[in-house]
Amino acid sequence: xxxxxxxxxxxxxxxxxxxxxxxxxxxxxxxxxxxxxxxxxxxxxxxxxxxxxxxxxxxxxxxxxxxxxxxxxxxxxxxxxxxxxxxxxxxxxxxxxxxxxxxxxxxxxxxxxxxxxxxxxxxxxxxxxxxxxxxxxxxxxxxxxxxxxxxxxxxxxxxxxxxxxxxxxxxxxxxxxxxxxxxxxxxxxxxxxxxxxxxxxxxxxxxxxxxxxxxxxxxxxxxxxxxxxxxxxxxxxxxxxxxxxxxxxxxxxxxxxxxxxxxxxxxxxxxxxxxxxxxxxxxxxxxxxxxxxxxxxxxxxxxxxxxxxxxxxxxxxxxxxxxxxxxxxxxxxxxxxxxxxxxxxxxxxxxxxxxxxxxxxxxxxxxxxxxxxxxxxxxxxxxxxxxxxxxxxxxxxxxxxxxxxxxxxxxxxxxxxxxxxxxxxxxxxxxxxxxxxxxxxxxxxxxxxxxxxxxxxxxxxxx
Amino acid sequence: xxxxxxxxxxxxxxxxxxxxxxxxxxxxxxxxxxxxxxxxxxxxxxxxxxxxxxxxxxxxxxxxxxxxxxxxxxxxxxxxxxxxxxxxxxxxxxxxxxxxxxxxxxxxxxxxxxxxxxxxxxxxxxxxxxxxxxxxxxxxxxxxxxxxxxxxxxxxxxxxxxxxxxxxxxxxxxxxxxxxxxxxxxxxxxxxxxxxxxxxxxxxxxxxxxxxxxxxxxxxxxxxxxxxxxxxxxxxxxxxxxxxxxxxxxxxxxxxxxxxxxxxxxxxxxxxxxxxxxxxxxxxxxxxxxxxxxxxxxxxxxxxxxxxxxxxxxxxxxxxxxxxxxxxxxxxxxxxxxxxxxxxxxxxxxxxxxxxxxxxxxxxxxxxxxxxxxxxxxxxxxxxxxxxxxxxxxxxxxxxxxxxxxxxxxxxxxxxxxxxxxxxxxxxxxxxxxxxxxxxxxxxxxxxxxxxxxxxxxxxxxxxxxxxxxxxxxxxxxxxxxxxxxxxxxx
Numbered sequence: 017x018x019x020x021x022x023x024x025x026x027x028x029x030x031x032x033x034x035x036x037x038x039x040x041x042x043x044x045x046x047x048x049x050x051x052x053x054x055x056x057x058x059x060x061x062x063x064x065x066x067x068x069x070x071x072x073x074x075x076x077x078x079x080x081x082x083x084x085x086x087x088x089x090x091x092x093x094x095x096x097x098x099x100x101x102x103x104x105x106x107x108x109x110x111x112x113x114x115x116x117x118x119x120x121x122x123x124x125x126x127x128x129x130x131x132x133x134x135x136x137x138x139x140x141x142x143x144x145x146x147x148x149x150x151x152x153x154x155x156x157x158x159x160x161x162x163x164x165x166x167x168x169x170x171x172x173x174x175x176x177x178x179x180x181x182x183x184x185x186x187x188x189x190x191x192x193x194x195x196x197x198x199x200x201x202x203x204x205x206x207x208x209x210x211x212x213x214x215x216x217x218x219x220x221x222x223x224x225x226x227x228x229x230x231x232x233x234x235x236x237x238x239x240x241x242x243x244x245x246x247x248x249x250x251x252x253x254x255x256x257x258x259x260x261x262x263x264x265x266x267x268x269x270x271x272x273x274x275x276x277x278x279x280x281x282x283x284x285x286x287x288x289x290x291x292x293x294x295x296x297x298x299x300x301x302x303x304x305x306x307x308x309x310x311x312x313x314x315x316x317x318x319x320x321x322x323x324x325x326x327x328x329x330x331x332x333x334x335x336x337x338x339x340x341x342x343x344x345x346x347x348x349x350x351x352x353x354x355x356x357x358x359x360x361x362x363x364x365x366x367x368x369x370x371x372x373x374x375x376x377x378x379x380x381x382x383x384x385x386x387x388x389x390x391x392x393x394x395x396x397x398x399x400x401x402x403x404x405x406x407x408x409x410x411x412x413x414x415x416x417x418x419x420x421x422x423x424x425x426x427x428x429x430x431x432x433x434x435x436x437x438x439x440x441x442x443x444x445x446x447x448x449x450x451x452x453x454x455x456x457x458x459x460x461x462x463x464x465x466x467x468x469x470x471x472x473x474x475x476x477x478x479x
Numbered sequence: 480x481x482x483x484x485x486x487x488x489x490x491x492x493x494x495x496x497x498x499x500x501x502x503x504x505x506x507x508x509x510x511x512x513x514x515x516x517x518x519x520x521x522x523x524x525x526x527x528x529x530x531x532x533x534x535x536x537x538x539x540x541x542x543x544x545x546x547x548x549x550x551x552x553x554x555x556x557x558x559x560x561x562x563x564x565x566x567x568x569x570x571x572x573x574x575x576x577x578x579x580x581x582x583x584x585x586x587x588x589x590x591x592x593x594x595x596x597x598x599x600x601x602x603x604x605x606x607x608x609x610x611x612x613x614x615x616x617x618x619x620x621x622x623x624x625x626x627x628x629x630x631x632x633x634x635x636x637x638x639x640x641x642x643x644x645x646x647x648x649x650x651x652x653x654x655x656x657x658x659x660x661x662x663x664x665x666x667x668x669x670x671x672x673x674x675x676x677x678x679x680x681x682x683x684x685x686x687x688x689x690x691x692x693x694x695x696x697x698x699x700x701x702x703x704x705x706x707x708x709x710x711x712x713x714x715x716x717x718x719x720x721x722x723x724x725x726x727x728x729x730x731x732x733x734x735x736x737x738x739x740x741x742x743x744x745x746x747x748x749x750x751x752x753x754x755x756x757x758x759x760x761x762x763x764x765x766x767x768x769x770x771x772x773x774x775x776x777x778x779x780x781x782x783x784x785x786x787x788x789x790x791x792x793x794x795x796x797x798x799x800x801x802x803x804x805x806x807x808x809x810x811x812x813x814x815x816x817x818x819x820x821x822x823x824x825x826x827x828x829x830x831x832x833x834x835x836x837x838x839x840x841x842x843x844x845x846x847x848x849x850x851x852x853x854x855x856x857x858x859x860x861x862x863x864x865x866x867x868x869x870x871x872x873x874x875x876x877x878x879x880x881x882x883x884x885x886x887x888x889x890x891x892x893x894x895x896x897x898x899x900x901x902x903x904x905x906x907x908x909x910x911x912x913x914x915x916x917x918x919x920x921x922x923x924x925x926x927x928x929x930x931x932x933x934x935x936x937x938x939x940x941x942x943x944x945x946x947x948x949x950x951x952x953x954x955x956x957x958x959x960x961x962x963x964x965x966x967x968x969x970x
Contacts, residue, residue, distance in 0.1 A: 374504075381619075397548070403656050403660055418649065422645055423641070423642065430626045434627075467545055468543075472547075475547075
């Protein structure tokens, strides 16, 4: 019994032990050790283990939780790899950084695997706590501290809302398990207090995944955070929140929540689109555009059922790969003067490092949803699922926002290829960065051109 | 020979430019020439085959793609698409040849090749998702080419083009998704195959909307007059090769889409749409011709000439009888050749004189007689001189239009008259008058002659003996009409 439970918890334990022991690893090896721990955890996910009573552990060990854990661990490994040279040029302590990244991955894994409201809270808080520090990690960067504070204050508010919401739901139903809380006997209406509780929980989740109108922290935090951390924040943390929303809390089953979700989706698409248009800073643009992408994800949540779940996961995959890669590319261009965030600073990149310019173009085009890249396939499956579920107007709105998105995604692309001699960065990407960027590019191209295997994989892990 | 005909030539045709583009990035722009040569070889070998597999097709290839959504990589080639594939390959060769002395970056050639792959995909795809993907692939590289290598206002022009056409294609995606879901719900078979979706029963209140989305997407690409806002800037700012592909092939993709995708999917709505198309076509002929007449910029002038000619093609489609359709389909090829040659000549004139304004040009005939002769030849072809290719198409279209609605034909005739006006004005401005511009100008070089010579040959061939090509087109055209009759669209 104990043995089975330990085996079920093994990946979580590896992450935890790794995040503690990395503190004792020498400065130069720490990030590589972090990569190793993350990959180890990802590998042990697929160690066969007997099913355990999940009430006891608060986390599930089903294929869905395992699949998510693998992805988050890989994201964590990618973050560590991308930070290697970044750390050298910005001079910050690597053991602490690696420990926080692993801890963050642990939080995301618990969140995605949670079977009860308690573990949901624990996972979300563990993840957020690590992010508070990671965002402000670069002490020489004044905007970093500002960003950390801006993530901290809304984060506290969100935690308070989440705790209060959980309390209300518990008061109404008397149970913490997600299964028992969401699924209702046929025909029964949900208790009003529980609906209020779920609304508060939804607000907290909207804070974390930066859905409009709770998105105001996003651009400043993205701008101030170190690029690899921003990549993890944009892909992993939002992905984990949506994974739990898609798989474990099908909020769309609760009828009164539907208009609320629809409003969140519509507002996010509109607000994100119009705010992204005038941006001239790549990270701020990515921040506002991520609000739009999260609006699309709410569409998947609204759609619900198997179709919405699979479409949502595929979309998360395509969005996550492109986002991590875009931020990673920015990290690979960083030198001791900081990140070239402004379009003006990126001008003429194609002349100096044509491959990286081509890759950044690829990632941005994928985010904009141009075929035959993964972003298009993601939008295609997502919008067709939503259309099938009857949300015609939201799909029309989504198509409109993806039309406009081409404008703000292509603006930096055009600047990349413009000849200029103003800013000279001669930073050469190191091996780790090339591996991550190359892998992301391969995923984006394959998932766009031949997505069959990805669909099969997702169908296999979907609960 | 047997072994050669058994290779999946259509798939090779699609993949080759992409491989060529990658080779360009690695090995430099030489790779693009080799790709073009290989591509031409494959395209020329297409009609030779051993056995026919599926009835209406000369060639048909089908590969699995996304089982989950019933999308397949199915490619079909018949007479119409064969002609357009040839057009695409010819114009690709012209585009590469024309850009060779001007642009050294291999990225330019890689983008042209990728776009070509998309265009071929549009002409061959028998699966709507594949069609949509190719539709986007053909456009984006050209937009990037405009934004990076265009004239002074290139970025604005590129974004204008992008927003116009992308708005259209997203509407198209919406229509495709709607159809896909309707068909899936009705039959339980979720599939994107064009043939399967044609049998969908579309609710009467939904059909005009879905059809409208598709028609808008295709008409923006042509473009016909109320939707042509992107055209003047894009054509003017784009590098010559891109202008040539935009007007020579991408415009054809719009018409092709109307006939081959919109019509089979919505036969009932199609018949009520024809008068609208006819009206739009006549407006395009008149307005395009008038604007061409008042332009002072040579490239803009040719751009509006192209709009007027595309109006004729749309008129032929709107008449929708055997003669008019055959004429329109033939004109797709003819217009592609002529307009490409004209744009190429504009580029050559501009390279020699450094100028495109009509009042700054003149006397080219005495300075560079060979170039002048080519300008005259292709202008007369565009004017519709009997014996040259545009005439063949126009006469068939007008005959058909008279058959459908006599006053359409009459109004179309006025368009021909207008064509004489603007073409002669162009010829007068460029060729005659007192010589202007630099003192010494090179006459046509051997490479340029090699590019334009075959085009002139094609103009003569299609003008004097178009019969083999009309035979090629008869099958597809009769099939289109038969389809409309059997599905109850036509009385």
